Amino acid sequence: MTTEVRVPTLGESVTEATVATWFKKPGDSVALDEMLCELETDKVTVEVPSPIEGVLEDIVAKEGDTVGVDALLANIAPAGEAGSASVEERPSAKAAEAPAASGGGKSVDVMVPTLGESVTEATVSTWFKKAGESVQQDEMLCELETDKVSVEVPAPASGVLSEILAKEGDTVQAGGKLGVIGAGAGAAAPAASTEAPAAASAPAASGKDVEDAPSAKKAMAEAGLSRDQVTGSGKDGRVMKSDVSAAIAAAKSAPAPAAAAQAAPRAPVAAEDAGREERVKMTRLRQTIARRLKDAQNTAAMLTTYNEVDMTEVMALRSQYKDLFEKKHGVRLGFMSFFTKACVHALKEVPEVNAEIDGTDVVYKNFVHMGIAAGTPQGLVVPVLRDVDQKSFAEIEKEINEKGKRARDGKLSMAEMQGGTFTISNGGVYGSLMSSPILNPPQSGILGMHKIQDRPMAINGKVEIRPMMYLALSYDHRIVDGKGAVTFLVRVKEALEDPRRLLMDL
Incomplete structure (x- = not known):
C-alpha cells in the first residue's frame, strides 16, 4: 500500500513553504526517517523525513514549487510492493506526461x-x-x-x-x-535532435540550463x-546568494577611476544626478x-528608558571561574547567562514587563520564556529559551550555544521561535553604543545590550576607568508604568554590579 509524504506543520503563522531540494529521485530506495527533501519558509529550513522504508514512487511537488501545510509531496511504496503500481493507478503521473507526449x-x-x-x-x-x-x-x-x-x-x-x-x-x-x-x-x-551534437550541448556550455538559486x-x-x-560556486555553476554577495564586495573594493579622483568639485546638477540614480x-x-x-x-505605546551598568564585577567573576566552568560543564561562560538571570530576577519584582495585552485583559505569565535575538546570514532570528527561570547558568549557556549554532545553519524550527514572553537583544556584538530596540509583539518589554566600553567614572570621589555598558529597556506604556520600567532596569543593573544578589535573591 502506497504511503503519502505530506508537508509537516510549519508553525502557527506559517501556511506555506517552497520545495528547495529533493535528495532522492523516483525509483530510489529510502530508509525510515531518511531525509527526502528540504522545504524553505520565511525564516527556517524544514527537512522532511521518510515515514516508511520503501521506494520513492513519484514526486508530486517539484523543486521550486510552493506548497501549503499538509500538501502532498510524494508517494512511497513499501519495499515489497515497489513497481507494482501501474500507470492506470497513477492518473496524476499519466496526466503529467500527456502534454509532453x-x-x-x-x-x-x-x-x-x-x-x-x-x-x-x-x-x-x-x-x-x-x-x-x-x-x-x-x-x-x-x-x-x-x-x-x-x-x-x-x-x-x-x-x-x-x-x-x-x-x-x-x-x-x-x-x-x-x-x-x-x-x-x-x-x-x-x-x-537532428542538429549537430555541438548545437545540442551549447545551452549546457553556456550555463543557461542551470537554474540559479531564487x-x-x-x-x-x-x-x-x-x-x-x-561566478557561480554551486552545482554545475549554479549561482548562490553568497556568490552575489562576493561579487558586490569585489565591486565595492575595486579602485575608483583616476579621472573621478581628479574631478574638480562642482555644484550638484539634479538632472545629471537623476540619470545616475536607480529606482x-x-x-x-x-x-x-x-x-x-x-x-x-x-499599536503599542512604546517608550524606552536607559541606564548604564558597571561590568567590573561580572567580568571579574567570569575571569575567575571561566576555566573551571568550561571544564565541568563543557561550555564557555559568557555574559548572556548573567543578563538572562538578572532579567528573570527583575521580572519577578515587576511582572507587568513579562505580561501581554489580550483585548481588554492583561495576561500575566508565571514563567519566563526568554527570546535571545541572534544575527544570522539570512537575517535576525529570535530563538526562545523556555522556562529560563528554572535553569542554571550552565543550562542557559548550553542552550544559547546550541540554538545559536542551529540559527546560523538555518536549522531552527518555527516552534523554537514562538511563545517568548521577554526578549534580550545584544547590539553590542556589532559595536552599537546606544540604541532603542523595537518591541516584539505581543511582548511588553525588550532589553537592549550594548558595547562594553572603558569610561572614566567617579568612584568614591575619585576618577577611575571602568568597563561600562549602556542598557535600554523598550516597553509598552499601556501596561508598564514609568516607575515599573525604571525599577526593572535598576534591578538588572544592581544584579550585574553585585552578582551575589542573584544568589541571595535580593
Missing part, C-alpha cells in the same frame, strides 16, 4: 499557482523568458513575489511562449492567467548585477516587513 498540438495557459490559504495575490517579479522563445516542460518561466515568499512558475508543457499577459510589476490574483504557450513543441524537439536571482536584481557578472520597486516581502514594524510602533 502530445507534442504541443494546442496552446496551454500558464496560470498563477496556489499561493497559500491566506495569500490571494502576488506581483510578477521577473520573466526569465520572452514572448516567442521556446520553452521546455518544467523550465522556469517567471518568478512571483507574495507577502512572504518568492514563487517560481514552471512551464506546464513544452512549446513556444506565444504571449505574456501579466508583465513585470503587475499584480495577479491566485488562479489568474500569466501567459500562453502555443504549439511548436513537437516541431522544436525533433529539430533540436535568493541569488533576487539579490542580483536588487544589486543591478547581470548573470555574467557573477527599484520594493519587494512585497520588504513592504510587509516595513508595514509590520510600523504596525508594532502604532
